[in-house]
Amino acid sequence: MTTALERYQESSWRRRKRAQRQNHRLDLQGLRMVAVLAVFANHLWGWPQGGVVGVDLFFVITGFLITASLLRDGEQPGVVSLKRFYWTRLRRVLPAASLVLILTYAASTLVLTSAQVHEVGQDAALAAVFVANWQFASDSAAGESMSPLAHYWAVSIEQQFYLVWPLLILGASLMAIRKAAPARRKQAVGAVIGVTVAASLTWALYETATAHDSAYFNTFARLWEFGIGALLATAAGALARIPDLFKPLMSWSGLLLIGVSLFYLDIESPGFPAPWAILPVCGAGLVIAAGVGFEPRYQWFLTNRVSTYIGNLSYSLYLVHWPVIILIGAIMASSNYFYVTVLTVSCALAVACYHFVETPLRNATFEKIRDTRRAIDEGVYHVERSSKAAAVAALVLLTVGLISYAMRPEAYDQSAAPAELISLHSSSSN
Template identity: 30%
Template sequence: MPGMYEAPRSSPRLSGTVPALNGVRGVAVVLVFLFHAEVPGFTGAFIGVDIFFVLSGFLITVLLLQEHQRNQAINLKKFYLRRALRLLPALLLLLAVYLGYCFSVFPDAATRLYHLQDAAMALFYAANWTRAFGLDRPYHLGHCWSLSIEEQFYALWPLLLLLLLRLSWRRRAALIALLLAASWGWRVWLLAQGASWARVYNGFDTRADMLLAGCLLAVLWNAGALQGWGRARFYPATLTALSLAALGVIAFASRWQTAALYQWQYALVALATALLTLDLLARPRGIFARIFSLPPLVGLGAISYALYLWHYPLLHYLGRQGLAGSALVWAGALLTLAFALFSWYAVEKPAQRLKGRFAAAPERTSETTDKMQKKRFCLDRH
């Protein structure tokens, strides 16, 4: 079959770390923190989660495509083991501390059972659906809805990608674009039929377009179809600047309970994030790559998963202690950073070393053997 299992000759390789993408993660997690801390002027900063979605779709897909090109196969067992080692240790630490606190503070069995159930919703990645269908739970772990969506994506996407790999990259891209449009259209239709804000905000089916935007970018990038971006002189910088401006305006002005968000603003966020990602990859010495490669942003991006896990319950805890306003923001930021650093060094880095044992087998050449031992694509810190 023509095009079956094709490996584009001009396919770019992404075998090393990309600091600027970690910088984007750093900015995204700061946006989410500012939104949850209710800092004035950041009513739309929840789009930091959607920036994560686009990056996740891109990074996962590129790594799977490149593994398939090297080995003519994708080792699903190793993929799921790598995902478990990346995500579960930090989550288990959070849930252990959360339940330890709840069981020490609340003596009655009913309240303890309530918090235990919330922890189970987070652990089994069901939090998006419990919130989508009106349970408004988990409460203090409500931010785990986005982790649930990503985990559902990790479970399904490699299986679907294996089917798509039977097609040429052009048909593959076309089908992904069709799925993206279907998710967007389904969300708009549900909203028009009177679906709740919680349903369209939390559903995997209504948010899959953000992840698929990253997947589509990955297919095009891996096929070498976007290499002209790095060679062009003027329009990439202009489009990237406009993309950043669009993200900034939405982060400052949007609200999650508005129809415009689900009708067209999310589509703009997906497009802007994809263009930003493309620019950072295609022009690693460009002005935007240099900005997002600043050490503080890269450092925040490296621990962004832990920062995301801890900030929400800590803000709830501090609010219960009577903190508000700037005191809540600064205390929350410091406590979140402290817990995130502990999580990173105590459980995540050791798990990363174990995760390396299940890395996708590199192409066996004398050149790649040494390099793959020394380098890790930035997904390793995702």
């Protein structure tokens, strides 16, 4: 008779094998969980003090996955399919980002002053075309913005990366092919990326030393973080040959570096983002490298079902958490009721956004849409159990949030002054 531990290990092994067949990394989803929860906790409680380095983890993961995808796509025809890449990215990013922009602006009209709503509208317009980071980089108070859309600076940088990076990979690939050395395509791509990383890191060091406020939001000062992940993708063949014995050690060492970054780095220090961001970037790099080929054993922290599910929600949770903090903070005083309301409402919106906006539209095709409409017309449309569970979970979380909001002490204190949100560009958060 098998023990519970043996059954768990067998189930975990099957999950890893299934994920490998689908070209899906469980440990990377767990790393996304670490990133988004670190950012969320820092924004809500100001703890851990280095929590916003979660954004740096996202950048490294993105660089690795996007470059690996581009290299795979180019193996058969020999060049990158730009049309397919951009269409895939558009479906992955735009629906959820656009919906959150619209809902945030609509909610702002209900709880903010007309002047603040005007500022939110300007931020939304820039975020919609993914250039919000440049506004914050040029604004001397950007690092202290209380705009409910301030967090779109990171989304903007990622979208700029998506726009330019395939062209860089394509150029390096064509250069290798023109020299009649298609077998050396990865080496050519790696060399180009290496030069890009060196140039970007040099610029980041200079910008951090001379213009610290703008360096945080500067795309060119952040490009090296994507590049580190991209270099790992080009070295996947060599990384896959790392002995299995060392993989768990590498993965846990990477988490240790990230943990040190979360609790000991101060993003207000003159050395951030460069050189101090090197610490979490290297930590993320170790985790990524350890899972190339086959995910490491004994990495339960990143690969368990809870961690990977939160990792699946990470994009939606990142999008909704900051508007919820700011807008609820405009009508509630800081208390345990405020924290419960923010946590439950943020999670409810993230679950709903992931299951009913992000995932369906990412996987949508004209054939699927046509089949769905036909099934609805014929009365045989079937809602999956996971969607039902997600709907129930979102409603329960939202209900708990509304109850917590209704129970807030200031609602029944006639002497308490109403909550006021100060100027959207005059308090702290990144």
